[in-house]
Amino acid sequence: MNLDDLRKKIDELDSKLVELIGERIKTAEEIGQGKKEESRLIEDRERELKVLRNVRNMARDENISPSDMENIYRTIIDACRKIQGVAVAYQGEPGAYTEEAAFRFFGKSTKGVPYESLDEVFEAVEVGEVPFAMVPVENSLEGSITRAYDLLPDSPLMVCGETELRISHCLIAIEGATLDTIKTVYSHPQALGQCRNFLNHLNCELIPASDTAGSVKMIKEQGRPDSAAIASDKAAEIYGMKIIAREIEDNPHNFTRFFILSKEDSPPTGNDKTSIVFSLKHKPGALYDSLREFASREINLTKLESRPTRHQPWEYNFYMDFSGHREEKDISEGLKALEEHAVFVRILGSYPRAR
Helix, strand or coil: CCHHHHHHHHHHHHHHHHHHHHHHHHHHHHHHHHHHHCCCCCCCHHHHHHHHHHHHHHHHHCCCCHHHHHHHHHHHHHHHHHHCCCEEEEECCCCCHHHHHHHHHHCCCCEEEEECCHHHHHHHHHCCCCCEEEEEEEECCCEECHHHHHHCCCCCCEEEEEEEEECCCEEEECCCCCCCCCCEEEECHHHHHHCHHHHHHHCCEEEECCCHHHHHHHHHHHCCCCEEEEECHHHHHHHCCEEEEECCCCCCCCEEEEEEEECCCCCCCCCEEEEEEEEECCCCCHHHHHHHHHHCCCCCEEEEEEEECCCCCCCEEEEEEEECCCCCHHHHHHHHHHCCCEEEEEEEEEEECCC
């Protein structure tokens, strides 16, 4: 074949490849619909890893670089995942960081469904209005989001996934406002706390609000040049507001961790975490004895925190995360042993570790 003939063959092959990729995406869309009906996670890490292993093996058989082929297929898998979009409940207004986390985890075709409170977010999934919820549970600078942890023990929902989002705050106001005109700043208490140094220099009144994006919406409706909000650049874009200052958080290592909640948790993937809540008997060494059950089995604890039970004064629940899936032998045995020391143990869920 001459050069023109070879190029024509390449064009024909490209046409077939695009047609096959299109067919794969349409099939993935049908799979996504089935997952929605069964309230299953769009992101199936175990299945994706199996596909990539198969692709690498086929590439070797064809004398093609396995890593190059894997990179190509990762892009195809991402395209398939995005078209499988699903409805996800979150607390706040459009433009909230939690909505952004939902888009990052489930794909850009995700339908974010906003609610005013975390209580309503939990209820929406519990009654079947939406299959999933995205809930912030911990910030790397400010610690746990306590309301989320207070709701988890009494809810039938399970943690089926987690994700982390880098949080970069902006000071947002109406057109014409400047740093000199700002006297009042609104935002979620966590966001205000993450920007202490900047706000101390600004010397203004800080007013906590239910969410970051909602604060932007409120000051837009007020139209006052002496008010500002702390939120994301996406919130400023959605509400047509002015960004006065960017990256105003005290620490660039500012991440928020989110739980994805549904009616079931996830199957083992080989790179999982488990979250539980438990309460202990009032006796010396109860916590030590409980933790020893995990240490003796070489289970790595990644978080341990106590919270008031809200039922009796001075009684506490312990929230614990550890590496591994609840179906693994050592972990199953450790959880069973924990029950001997505890008043109650509730498994919040086992799920793939955030990438």
